[in-house]
Amino acid sequence: MADFDYMKIVYAALTIFLTINYGLILQGIIGKIYARVGKRMGIRIFQPYVNLIRQWATRTSISHGVMYYLGPVFRFSGGAGILIFLPIIYGAPIFSSFSFAGDLVLISYFMFLGTLGMALGGGESGHPYAALGVSRGLSQVTMAEIPMIMAVYSIAVQYHSLNITEIVAAQQGSFLNWTLFTNPIATAAAMLAFLGSMMRSPFDVVLAPQEIPIGPPTEYQSQFLAMLMTNRTIFPVAKTILFVNFFFGGVALYDNYLLTFLVFFLKTFLVYMWSVFVGLSFPRFRVDHSIRWFLKYPMLIGLISIIFVNIRY
C-alpha cells in the first residue's frame, strides 16, 4: 500500500461529482427534447436538480430492514463503480482513476450489480409483487446483456486486451481506427444492446406507471428514492462513456482542455441521443417481445461479430 496515491480517492470523488452534474443537466436537456417533440414546453432545464434536492429534503422515511437499506447502496455502487474504473478522458490522470489490467471484466460485473441490489431491496419491502416486477426487469436486462457481452468479447479478442485503457489507446490516431470502422458488426450488436439498458422506449415497460405499482420501487421513498435517482443520473452517463471508449475512440486529452471537454460532451451526447431518437420513434415492447427481439437480431449480430473477429485477428 506504500505506493498508493491517495489523491486518487479525491479524483474519484471529483469524477463522481462532475458526472452527477453532467447527468442532471443531460436529463434536463433530454426532458426538454422529449417535451418539444410532444409539442409541450417541457420541464425547466434545472428541474432534475430540484427534484433530487427535494427528495433529500423529505423529513420522514420508512425502512423495511437491512436489505432495504442496501438496495439503493448496491445500485449506487454499481453506477459509481463503472465510473471510477473507467478511463473517462484517456491520458488524463484525474479522470482515469483506478484503471487496471482486467477492468473490463470488473465493469461487466458492475453493470449488473445495481439490478441485483434492487432485486434484494425490493424483495425486503414486503410488497407481494416486488419479486414479480424484479424478475420481469431482470430478465429484460439480462437479455440485453447477452449481445453486449458478445460485442465486448469480440473487441477484447480484436485488441488482445482486457484493459479498457489499452483498448482506447489502440483506437487513437485517426477516426478510421475506431472500433466503429475496424469492427462494425460488434458495434452494431452493442448499440442495439445499449437501447435495452438505457431504460427508454421501446424497452422501458419495466418502469411504466402500470408496472411500478407492482414493481420494486413502489416502496422506495424519501432519501432511498434520492439515492436511486442519483444512480439514475450516473448510470446512463457511465454507460455512455463506456460505449464511447469501446467503439468511438474514447476521448483523448488534447493540449487545449476546452477542446477535450467539447469532444467529450459531443461524443457522449450523440451516443446518448441514439437511445433518445429510438425512444421517440418507436412504441414500447412488452417484456416477452423485447426478450425475443434481443435473442433474435442483436444476438445473431453479436455471434457473427465473434466469428468475424476470430477469423480476422
Added chain:
Amino acid sequence: MAKMNYKKRFSDLEKRMVTSPDGEEFEVDPMKDYFSDARPKVHPPSKITPLENFMNWCRAESIYILGFGTGCGAIEMRPLMSPMYDAFRFGIHWRPTPRQSTVFVIGGYASVKTIKRIVRSYEQMQGPKWVIGLCSCTINGGMYWDSYNTVNRLDHYIPVDVYITGCMPRPEALLDGFTVLKKRIKEGRGEGSNEYAENFDWYKANQKKIIKSWDMPDYNW
C-alpha cells in the same frame, strides 16, 4: 361490531404461532409486520432558516402529485399533462404511488367509501405533504351538502392547504391553486403533516365517526 367484521374478513391477519422448517417456534403478527401502528411524530422545520427556506423552495418547485382521482374533479387534472396546459413546466409531476408523492389533490366529493382510501393514502405519504381540495364539495359538501354518503368538510378528516372553488373549476383554476400552494410552501406555512400529528386524536375521532368498518390500524404507514 367493527372488530367482529375485521376478524371474520381477515382471519389470516391474526396473531399466531408458526413453526419454522427447523422446528423453531416463533410468533407472527401480520398486522404488525405489514403496518406500523405507531403514532405520527411532529417533525419540526430545520432551525437553520436559510437552509429551510432553500429546502422549502425546492419542495415547492418540485411537486409530485399522487395519481389518485377521488371524485369527478379528478378529470380536471388530466388536461394539465397535455400540451395545452403543460403543468410540467411549473415542476409538477405525477407519481403512481403514495410513498413518493407530496401533494394529494382531492378531486371533488369524498364519499364515505372513498374517505377511508383517502386517509390510508394520505398517511402513507411522506412528510412534509400537502393537500389541495378541488371543487366546492370539499369545502362544504357543495351540491351533496346533506347527502347520505358524502363527507361535508374535508378538513375535518385531513388537513387541507388550498381549496379551489367551482363546480367544476377549470384546469386554469387548478394551475392557479398550485401557484398558491407553492407560495404557501415557500413562506413556510405548509405544515399540514405536523398539524395532523399534533391533532391526531381529533382527526382520528372524526374519521371514525364516518368510517364504520374500521378494519385497519389507527395509523397505517
